Amino acid sequence: MSERKRILVVDDEENLRHMLQVMLKKQGYQVDTAADGKQALERLQQGAYAFVLCDIRMPVMDGRSFLAACSEAGIGATVIMMSAYGSIDDAIDCMKLGAYDFISKPFNSEEITLVLKKAEERERLKDENRRLRNQVVGEYSFGEIVSRNARMGELFEMVQKLADHKTTVLVQGESGTGKELIARALHYQGVRRDAPFIAINCGAIPAALLESELFGHVKGAFTDASHDKAGLFEEADGGTLFLDEIAEMPLSLQVKLLRVLQEEEIRRLGAATSKRINVRVVSATSRDMAAEVAQGRFREDLYFRLNVFAITLPPLRERIEDVELLVDHFLDKHGERMGRGRVRPSPGALQALVRYHWPGNVRELENSIERGLILCESELLELSCLPETVRRGTGLGRRASDDGDSLSIKKAAEAMERALIGRALEQTGGNRTHAAKLLEISHRALLYKLKEYDLG
Structure with a gap:
């Protein structure tokens, strides 16, 4: 019997339970019954039900208390309420x-x-949406990273090759x-995946x-050392230790770290x-390590020991084709956590998100989406729900590290066209004729742009 056909009927009237x-x-349907909310919770904890038909007014535990308990326990069954004393207020409260x-x-x-x-x-559509989302994420993701950018794809391949090796990165x-x-990703894609992954920010301590x-340290090593304490290297034994903001490590400690790396x-x-x-x-690190070494703030021998293999991540402004993919990813991620349905950006919101410069990179984008979900009350993320800096595009100003491309109207228009074409093809399952209609351009113009942007 399919789980989708299992129903639990909850009502204190025996005749109604039998009739249903x-x-x-x-x-x-496969039908089980319960006389009150408490019995229903026990049954739901023993087995999975797709649907629950539940009375509102019952002894022991009424319908409202039952709904609250289901939410707290994370029970995902679809609950339909019943009442002989029905009113709009009852319906709203239950919803x-x-x-x-x-x-x-x-x-x-x-x-x-x-x-x-x-x-x-409704459940069928939810399953289909989940399947399609997983398909998209599976195609463009590596570990917890989501990207369709060619440069990022090369980095994913590099990480995969390095994952099984002990090489410092x-x-x-x-x-x-x-x-x-x-x-x-280096840790969980490799042979150390079942051992600890320990992270520390060297600039935060x-x-x-x-x-x-x-x-x-051992007991008595210093004034407050009241007991023996294992360090993070010991906790990470067999696994990976991630030293974030390594450039912040004081010189006196850099000598000891070098010795650990050499002598193990x-x-x-x-x-x-x-x-x-x-x-x-x-x-x-987010710093220029070669410059840190040149200015005497970081030991050259430790730099070479840590830099056996280097991976440089591009800023989000250099992988603008990922913005829409990341927006959908974060809407799904935080929407599920907040108990929201499927939310998608309005055309105006998407346009603002694509054209924004993202000085804070992927972290800033994720924070903007999370904020937008809190303010957004519908299934459409509107422009008004985004931070003012994103709405006004004030992140478009040139940074010291830019080469000037960020001010190019032509390049910004190309990036937006790429994103919109990609979304149209995704929504139409790759049907170019239908995609052209959504984009409000001719089929010939779409084919030209697909060739121009090498989108296949």
Whole structure:
């Protein structure tokens, strides 16, 4: 019996439970019953049901309390409420608590059938949307990173080749580009995936405490050392230690880190003996490490030891074709966490998101989408829900590191055309004729642009 055909009927009236059970079985459903909300929760915890028909007024636990308990327990069944004392207020209250629909007693079999068929169609569409989203994410994702950019694709291939090796890797890129995600991909795509992944921001911990955090200490090593403590190198033994903002590490500690990398052993503060470790070190920085070395702020020998293999992440403004993909990804990610339905950007919002310069990179984009979901009350993310800087495009100003392309109207228009063409093809399943209609251009013009932008 398909899980989708399993129904739980919850009502304190035995005759009604029996009537619904007989009626629904004739329609091909597998039906179980419960006399109150408490019994219903017990049944839901024992097995999966696609739908629940639940009375509002019952002893022990009423319908409203049952809905709240389902939400707290994360039960995903579609709940349809029933009441002989039905009112608009009852319906609204139940909807707020998570009910899908509301039926007033007395009802006939046709009403029940219609509501269930609507609910089944809703679940089918949700499954289809989930399948399509997973298909898109699967095609353009690597670990937790989502991209269709060719340069990022090359980085994914590089990470895959490096994942099984102990080689130290230095990940470089602006703040918010996803350096820790690359480090996690190096770990979880490789043979160390079942061992610990430990991350530390070297700039977030005072220099006086950083040595103890990394290497640990023994009781009495310093004033507040009241007990032995393992350091992060020991915690990461067998796995990966990610040293974020490595350029912030004080010079005095850089010497000790170099020794650990060379000798593959650590000594806790105050300890008389050393301990062998097996740790893969991945470090990251948003600074120009060569310049740090030249100015004497970072040891050259440690830099070369950390930089056996370098990965440089491009800023989001250089992979603008990823913006729409990332927008959909973050809308799904945070929408699911917030219990929202499928939300998509309006044309105006998408245009603003694509043209914005994103000085804060992917992190800024994700924060903007999360904020927009909080303010947005419909299934359309409107321009008004986005931060003012995005709406006004104030991130378009030139940065010191730019080559001037960010001010090119031609390049901005090309990036927007690429994004809109990609979305139209995705919505039409690759049908170019239908895509051209959505884009409001001729089929010939679309073919020309596909060739011009090498979009296949």
